[in-house]
Amino acid sequence: MSHFTTIQTQVRDIAALRDACQELGLQVVEKADARGYAGNVLPGDYVVRLQGPYDIALNRQPDGTFGLTTDWWAGYVAKEVGPDYGKLLQLYGVHKAMREARKKGLTVRRQAISDGRIKLTIGGV
DSSP states (O other): OOOEEEEEEEEOOHHHHHHHHHHTTOEEEEEEEEEOGGGOEEEEEEEEEOSSSOOEEEEEOTTSOEEEEEEOGGGHHHHHHOGGGHHHHHHHHHHHHHHHHHHTTOEEEEEEOTTSOEEEEEEOO
């Protein structure tokens, strides 16, 4: 019996995802199997290798975005990337915004807020 659950997201930029994962101390590998409960595996276009016993598979959806699939059992994944991928998706959004702003020649200042939020200030050249 599979424990894997998929959510559709707006992940479109694998480079920004790699940056987010690197900040979390995680690695993104291409064309690999994600580990799940009881030795189950799920092939992924990309896989976020977690430090615990499970991984996150990313597979392209019909609309071009990537769905995130993992095994949430026992909270292993949530400990590393936050409940419902919250910490990972937050950092993905930060890195995506920073990449897009810099492509346009804008400056970006990043500030961590004590409650866990991240403030980006984007300005002109």
